[in-house]
Amino acid sequence: MKKIKEIMRKKQITYTLFALGGIFIGWLLFSRPTSSTHLPEQTMTHDHEGHSHDLEQDESGVWTCSMHPQIRMDKPGKCPICAMDLIPLKKNSGENTSVDPSAIQLSDEAAALADVQTTRISREKPVKKVRLYGKITPDERSLQSQTAYVGGRIEKLFIEFTGEEVHSGQTLATIYSPELFTAQQELLQAISMNQPQLIQAAREKLRLWNMTNAQIDAVQQSGKASPTVEIKANTSGIVTAKRVNRGDYVSQGSVLFDIANLSRVWAMFDAFEVDLPFLSKGDVVEFTLPAFPGKKFSGKISFIDPIINATTRTARVRVDVTNNRQELKPEMYATAEVDAPLKGYKDMIVVPQTAILWTGKRSIVYVRQPNTSTPTFMLREVELGPALGGAYVVIKGLSDGEEVVTNGVFSIDASAQLEGKTSMMNSSDDNAHPMTGHEGHHMSGMNMNTENKIADTASKHAMFSVNGSCDMCKERIEKAAISVVGVQSAHWDKEKKMVHLQFNPNKTSEDAISKAIAKAGHDTDKYKADDSVYNQLPGCCKYRDKE
Structure with missing residues (x-):
């Protein structure tokens, strides 16, 4: 016994025994039977005709980038384009095996959180509001200018202010006129000479100075010439402008009043x-x-x-x-x-404006797929006709009776982008060859066409304040923003005076969009509209405080 204890005290022997014991225990735990005859019957389905049913590769092992869905990696890491952390690709539930691979499936909870709403479309007679x-x-056809037919001094003025109502034939003013006085004396002299032709010529001269026949007869009967003449209103209406005051000298043809009926x-x-x-x-x-x-x-x-x-x-x-x-x-x-x-658009499909996503030349909607156990949506490119206010005429791309998404469209499209499927930011051609992990680690070998495609799908959201006052301002602001190359969408909030933009930062900038809006006549938080442009805006669009 003493010899055995002495041997056990030696460290080398102790370590050797422990190692042998560990190997034996591992062999017992992890050894697999070499013969299939000892396996239970249910494990026999592991291998069948060269492939496995129970050990299918899980899609959750694929990692992608939230900003660049074309990236596909077999393990977590950094995006080779933007260096963001990769996220696991959402695994399809597999409940609907007949669903198109490019369709977007949402759980009932996700659809409720995104407030997804659909509308069944139909053919109708489109009316544009x-x-x-x-x-x-x-x-303008009722406007009259009351003029002086003879030159002289305003002796009396019977219209004292603008806005006063007058009637046809009413006396507006009395003019002292030496020329008129001389013409009346010529009439009296012709009468005294009993020369009918001279009398007729003198009367005609007074009529040309807008004296009525009654006024001329009064002079002829009284035998007295008057140096004053009354100016009578030649129309009924409201005085819109008073251009003279008592005591003013006027010449023949001077405008005394403007009258509007x-x-x-x-x-x-x-x-x-x-x-x-x-x-x-x-x-x-x-x-x-x-x-x-x-x-x-x-x-x-x-x-x-x-x-x-x-x-x-x-x-x-x-x-x-x-x-x-x-x-x-x-x-x-x-x-x-x-x-x-709308003439020429009878019995056409009409779709609500909220269902449409604009991406430059493309207009897309999401259509709910029938006969699916979970909410399933398919992207559809459409060709739009005239706008109807809150809706659009669809020329091509939809059929009568289909359900289109009218609320929560952006949420569905965001899910499509994360899954690397066709969306508003990339077409089907862009998704034909998603980038694998090996390709992602060799970005230096990417060709120029691929780089351009990635640049075209870039998108940035921005918002800044823009002054305006009415719905006409809203249309003008949004049209000015959309006219800038690279702007994908624009929405101006009339209550908060803020514009929300989605644009490609590789093609334009927030500063350039702000300049374009200011050029259209609306002040932004960076630029002020030129006064000459602002003054041309309709009265309802004027938003600046009057000084």
Whole structure:
């Protein structure tokens, strides 16, 4: 026993025994039977015809980049393009084996969180609602200028202020005129000489100076010449301008008053050039005024200006309105809506505006797939026709009875981008060859075409303040932003005075978009619109405080 203890004290022997014991225990635990005859019957399905059913490769082992979905890696790491951390690719549930591989599937919980809503579309008779803004103006055909037919001094003035109502034949002023006095003496002298021809010539001369036959007869009967003459109103209406005061000297033809008959007025509206094809002479227009809430006025379009304003890109549309009660006053603001049936687009598919995503030349919608256990959506490119206010005519791409997503479209598209499928930011060609892990580690070998495609799919969101006051401002601001190359979408919030942009930073910048909006007449937080452009805006669009 003493010898055995001495041997065990030696460290080399102790270590050797422990190693042998570990090897034996590992052999017992991890050894596999060499013969299949000892396996239970249920394990026999592991190998069948050269492939495995129980050990299929899990898609969760694929890693991608949230900003560049074309990246595919077999392990976590950094994106070779932007160096962001890769995220695991979402694994499909596998419940719907017949679903198109490019379709987007959302769980019921995800669809509820994204507030996804769909609308069943149908064929209908499209009617475009054209919204117009303008103001009331006097009928130019009723404007009269009251002039002095003889030169002289204003002796009396019976109209004291602008806005006073006058009637035809009413005395407006009395003029002291030496020339008229001389002409009356010539008439009296011709009468005393009993020369009919001279009498007729003298009377005609006085009539040319706007003396009435009654006034001439009064001079002839009294035998006295008067150095003053009364100026009579030649129309009824409202004095819109008073140009003289008592004691002023006027020459023949000088304008004393401007008079407008307001029994008929014009409603002058500004129509954008894109809306002009849907407006025609004779169309009935209903409009409202802030001064009379809830009350509607109507008239017919009598004239459309053939020339477009180069600054506002609008044309003037004139509506004749009867104003017997004198309710409509010049310079009142008016808002009109015209329901214009679209000729040539009868029985066409109409889709809500909220369902459409614009990506430059492409317009896409998401269509819900029928007969699927989970919400499944398919991207569809469509060709759009005229805008109908809150909807668009679809010329090609949709069928009657399909369900399109009208709310939560961006959430579905974001899911498509993360899964590397066709989306608003990349076409099917861009997704044909997703980048593998081996290719990702050799980005230096990427060709120029691939780099251009990645640059084209870049997108950036920005927002800044833009001043405006009405829906016409909203259209002008958004059109100015969209006109900049590289801007993918623009939305101006009228309440918060903020514009939200989605643009390609490789093609434009926030500064360039801000300049374009200011050039259209709207101040931004970086640039102020030129005064000459601002002053050309319609009255309802004026947002600057009056000094």
